[in-house]
Amino acid sequence: MEQYDVLVVGSGGAGQRAALEAARRDGLRVALITKIFPTRSATAMAQGGVNAALNNVAKEDSTEVHTFDTVKGSDYLGDQDAIEFFCQRCPEGVLEMDFMGTPFSRTDEGKIAQRNFGGQSYPRTCYSADKTGHVILHTTYEQCLKEGVHFLQEWYLLDIVVKDGKAGGAIIWNMKKGKVEIIKAKSIVLSTGGAGRVFWTRTTNPFLSTGDGMAVAFRAGVGLKDMEMIQFHPTGLGKTGILMSEAVRGEGGYLLNVEGERFMKKYAPNKMELASRDVVAKAIEDEIAAGRGFNGTGLDAYVVADLRHLGPEVIIEKLHGIRDLALCFEHCDPLTDPVPIRPTCHYIMGGIDVVDYKTCATEIPGIFASGEASCISIHGANRLGGNSLADGVVFGK
Incomplete structure (x- = not known):
């Protein structure tokens, strides 16, 4: 029977960051179990960026403004103390990733580049073209290997063993061998x-996003919180729901209805396409319901994202992955054609109830949670784009 000091479940950004930090502590034996190869986790699909008030583009930005934007973006339902704690630590978290080798895009001065994102007062979303999650995941994976984290691939968490009121281990299905095994662990981190x-x-999520960790935690006696808070991203590709990153709007893309109108002027005249995700998603559905979408008002209806005015330089340099997706799944080229889009399920703000946001501890000693699997209540009823990768960077650590 394998035995570890720390067992991390999930190989996304939050899970790998947790495993990395634990492995850096002298004397701790750390393992990470994952259903798939670590760099194929859902974090790799996060395209747009990671928020931090670095002031590289907007000198007026600050952690206080980031805090306000996050509180407002949460529809004032987030834990404001946790949000303040989070926003204050985002710059440090992003700079740590930079020092570890994450290849962020750069300004002309050589600083980390930052772009506009929906619901934010200033450009604070640090990015690597449109593959930010991918490069963060590869960076943490390299560092985990360097620090000696034991990766157990194609292992599936079935249940947590709770003994004497605290975590004692986990029951795992070893998919390679086709048998159930038990791992002893003093601490278990659920980042599933x-x-x-x-x-x-219609979802941006991969097939592996099935809520395993939430279900396991619930069966072990840990509460779930805010499970009704589900975010629909405004720009999923029309036919599939695959994510078309918020970077499309951050770089200046337009949303148009069948009449060729930039309809966001009716719903958010100041922010326009850069309003928060819930506002933009509702506006799109309202336009479709009113008959101003393409292809009727049914499940196949859509509006379009128009990037043509951005020009080849911006699209090819900063949005090349998005162009590839449009070509593959919608058979249109953003250089010459508007891209069909419609809201798609993207993120669950709720999750495993974290009772101490500073340690990510749950109500059962020895069980911790971070990332999208957790509910630290920093997102409230609506998450700002760029705060998810930041969540993993900060609370994973």
Whole structure:
């Protein structure tokens, strides 16, 4: 029977960051179990960026403004103390990733580049073209290997063993061998991601996002919180629901209805396309319901994202991955054609109830949670784009 001091479940950004930090502590034996190869986790699909008030583009920005934007973006339902704690630590978290080798895009001065994102007062979203989650995941994976984290691939968490009121280990299905095994562990970190696949037909989430960790925690006696708070991203590709990153709007893309109108002027005249996700998603559905979408008002209806005015330089340099997705799944080229889009299930703000946001501890000693699997209540009823990767960077640590 394997025995570890720390067992991390989930190989996304939050899970790998937790494993890395634990492995850096002298004398701790750390393992990470994952259903798939670590760099294929859902974090790799996060395209747009990670928020931090670095002031590289907007000198007026600050952690206080980031805090206000996050509180407002949460529809004032987030834990404001936790949000303040989070926003104050985002700059340190992003700079740590930079020092570890994350290849962020750069300004002309060589600083980390930052772009506009919905619901934010200033450009504070640090990015690596449109593959930010991918490069963060590869960076943490390299560092975990360097620090000696034991990766147990194709292992599936079935249940947590709770003994004498605290974590004692985990029951695992070893998919390679086709048998159930037990791992002893003094501490278990659940970073298993979201459950977007419950919205089978339209979600940005991969097939592995099935809420495993939330279910396991609930069976072990840990509460779940805010599970009704589900975010629909405004720009999923029309046919599939695959994510078309918020970077599309951050770089200046337009949303148009069938009449060629930039309809966001009716719903958010100041922010326009850069309003928060819930506002933009509702506006799109309102336009479709009113008959101003393409292809009727049914499940196949859509509006379009128009990037043509951005020009080849911006699209090819900063949005090349998004262009590839549009070409593959919508058979249109953003250089010459508007791209069909419609809201799609993206993120669950709720999750495993974390009772101490500074340690990510749950109500059962020895069980911790971070990332989308957790509910630290920093997102409230609506998450700001760029705060998810930041969540993993800060609370994973």
